[in-house]
Amino acid sequence: MKVSFLVLISFLLLIHTPAFGQRVSLSVREATLEHVLDEISSQTNSLFLYKDNLIKNIKVLSFQVKNAQLTHVLDKLCQQYGLDYRIIAGTITIFNKETPLDGTSSNQKKVLTAHGKVVSDPGNIPMVGVTVKNADRSLSTMTDSAGHFTITGIHGDKISFQHIGYVTYILVLGIDNMDEVLLNNSVQTLSEVVVTGYGDLNREEYSGSVTVMTSEDIADRPISSFEHVFGGKVPGLVVSSSGQPGDIAEVRLRGFGSMSSSNQPLYVIDGIIFDQDNTSGHSNAVSSPMAMINPADIANITVLKDAASASLYGSQGANGVIVITTKQGIPSNRMRFGLSAQSGVSNIFSAVKPEFVTAEQYKELWTEGQMHRLIQAQGGDFKQNLDNLYHNKLGYFLDGLNYYQWHKLAQQDFNNYYALQKPDGTYYDYDFWGDDADKLPNTDWFDEITRTAKFQQYNLSMTGGSTNLKY
Known part of the structure; x- marks a missing residue:
C-alpha cells in the first residue's frame, strides 16, 4: 500500500509541476480575454476552466509578455480584470477575485523599486528619452542613453512607457517583469490630402472650404457615374440628371451665377482642365465626356467651394472646382491585379412615386367635369347656376333639369365616350355606373413600366510600373 501511495504522489507531482515552470510569449491587441487564454493554452498545453459569462465581454486592448513564466502571465491578467486563478494537476480554473477583509494585503502596501531597460521592437535597440510614469503616484522619470530606468511605487501601481512614434505600454509594478520592456512602432494613418492648383496639402493645413472624398468613399456606393457619389457627401452640392445613360448631369456647387452661361463647376483631372461639351454630335442625344470616367479608377476627389479656392483657377473656377486624381501604378518588378x-x-x-387615382375615382372626376x-x-351666370344646383339638388331646376338629372346626362356621356369596341367595329352597350362597373380597366401604368432592377458591376484592374513608366 505504501508503494502504491508513493507512486501516486510522484505521478501527481509530474503533472502539477510543469504548469508553474512553463514560459509564455504573447503580443496581442484589441482581442478578447478568451482569445488570450486560448493562446496560452496552445503554448502550455494547459486546460482552462471558466464560466462563459465571466470573461465573454472582457476586451484586452494591449497585452505583451516575452518568455515570462506562466504564473506571472496569469497574475498580470487576473490583476487587470479583477479575477483570480487556481492550478490543480495542469488544469487552470479562472474565477472572480475574492476581496480581502481589510481591503489591502500586506504585499500591496510594500514600497517597491523597479529597475529595467527599454528597447525597441524590432531591433532590440536601447531607447533614450522614454517617459516612464507611475500614474497612480504622479511619479515619472526618463530612460538614460543606455535605455535604463528606475522608478518606485506601491505593489499594483500601473507603470506606463511612452515615446513619440511608439505604442504606449503599461505594466503592473510587483507583478510584471520590467527587466526588459519592448516598445512597438506605432502606425499612424495619414491625414486627408487636399489637391489644389499649387500642390498637395494636408487637410488640417488648408483653411479654405473644401471636401475630400477618397476611393474608399466611392467604392462603398453602387453608382454608374462618378457625379452621383456626391449625394449626401458634399454639403451644399446639388446633382440632378434626366436618368438617361450617358446624359450630362447638372452639378450645382455655388448656386446659379449666370442666367445665360453655364453654372457647372470646373473639372480638373490629373492637372488637366476637362471640357464638358456634348461629345455625341447631336443635340437630341446628349453624351457627357465625364461618363467615360470609371469611378473605380478614381483615387480621390477634392471639391473646392469657396472663392479663395476657386481663385486658383481664375474665372473658370467661378462656379467651384472639382479636382479628380486617378489611381496611379506603383513602380514594382511585378504586375498587380485588382478585382471588385x-x-x-x-x-x-416610394416617396417620389406618383399616386394615381383608381378607375372609380377617375369616373367620378370625369363625370363631374362633364x-x-x-x-x-x-x-347665364355659371357660378350662380352651379351653386343653386349643389345647394338644392332636388328643388332647383336649370333648363327643366335638377342636379341629379344633369348628373345622369354626364354619366351617359361617360358611357358613350369610353364605350368598348367589339371585334366587328360596333360598341358594347355597357353601363359603367351600373352592372358593368367592373369592366372599366384599373391599371397602375407606373407599376407596369417599372420594376425592381437587378444590377451587377465588375472591375478588373492591372497596375504596375517602373522608374520611367506607370500604368
Whole structure:
C-alpha cells in the first residue's frame, strides 16, 4: 500500500509541476480575454476552466509578455480584470477575485523599486528619452542613453512607457517583469490630402472650404457615374440628371451665377482642365465626356467651394472646382491585379412615386367635369347656376333639369365616350355606373413600366510600373 501511495504522489507531482515552470510569449491587441487564454493554452498545453459569462465581454486592448513564466502571465491578467486563478494537476480554473477583509494585503502596501531597460521592437535597440510614469503616484522619470530606468511605487501601481512614434505600454509594478520592456512602432494613418492648383496639402493645413472624398468613399456606393457619389457627401452640392445613360448631369456647387452661361463647376483631372461639351454630335442625344470616367479608377476627389479656392483657377473656377486624381501604378518588378464585384437590386423610392387615382375615382372626376361643361353651355351666370344646383339638388331646376338629372346626362356621356369596341367595329352597350362597373380597366401604368432592377458591376484592374513608366 505504501508503494502504491508513493507512486501516486510522484505521478501527481509530474503533472502539477510543469504548469508553474512553463514560459509564455504573447503580443496581442484589441482581442478578447478568451482569445488570450486560448493562446496560452496552445503554448502550455494547459486546460482552462471558466464560466462563459465571466470573461465573454472582457476586451484586452494591449497585452505583451516575452518568455515570462506562466504564473506571472496569469497574475498580470487576473490583476487587470479583477479575477483570480487556481492550478490543480495542469488544469487552470479562472474565477472572480475574492476581496480581502481589510481591503489591502500586506504585499500591496510594500514600497517597491523597479529597475529595467527599454528597447525597441524590432531591433532590440536601447531607447533614450522614454517617459516612464507611475500614474497612480504622479511619479515619472526618463530612460538614460543606455535605455535604463528606475522608478518606485506601491505593489499594483500601473507603470506606463511612452515615446513619440511608439505604442504606449503599461505594466503592473510587483507583478510584471520590467527587466526588459519592448516598445512597438506605432502606425499612424495619414491625414486627408487636399489637391489644389499649387500642390498637395494636408487637410488640417488648408483653411479654405473644401471636401475630400477618397476611393474608399466611392467604392462603398453602387453608382454608374462618378457625379452621383456626391449625394449626401458634399454639403451644399446639388446633382440632378434626366436618368438617361450617358446624359450630362447638372452639378450645382455655388448656386446659379449666370442666367445665360453655364453654372457647372470646373473639372480638373490629373492637372488637366476637362471640357464638358456634348461629345455625341447631336443635340437630341446628349453624351457627357465625364461618363467615360470609371469611378473605380478614381483615387480621390477634392471639391473646392469657396472663392479663395476657386481663385486658383481664375474665372473658370467661378462656379467651384472639382479636382479628380486617378489611381496611379506603383513602380514594382511585378504586375498587380485588382478585382471588385458589386451586385444588388434597385427600386424607385416610394416617396417620389406618383399616386394615381383608381378607375372609380377617375369616373367620378370625369363625370363631374362633364356636368359642369354641360351647365356652362346653357349660358347665364355659371357660378350662380352651379351653386343653386349643389345647394338644392332636388328643388332647383336649370333648363327643366335638377342636379341629379344633369348628373345622369354626364354619366351617359361617360358611357358613350369610353364605350368598348367589339371585334366587328360596333360598341358594347355597357353601363359603367351600373352592372358593368367592373369592366372599366384599373391599371397602375407606373407599376407596369417599372420594376425592381437587378444590377451587377465588375472591375478588373492591372497596375504596375517602373522608374520611367506607370500604368
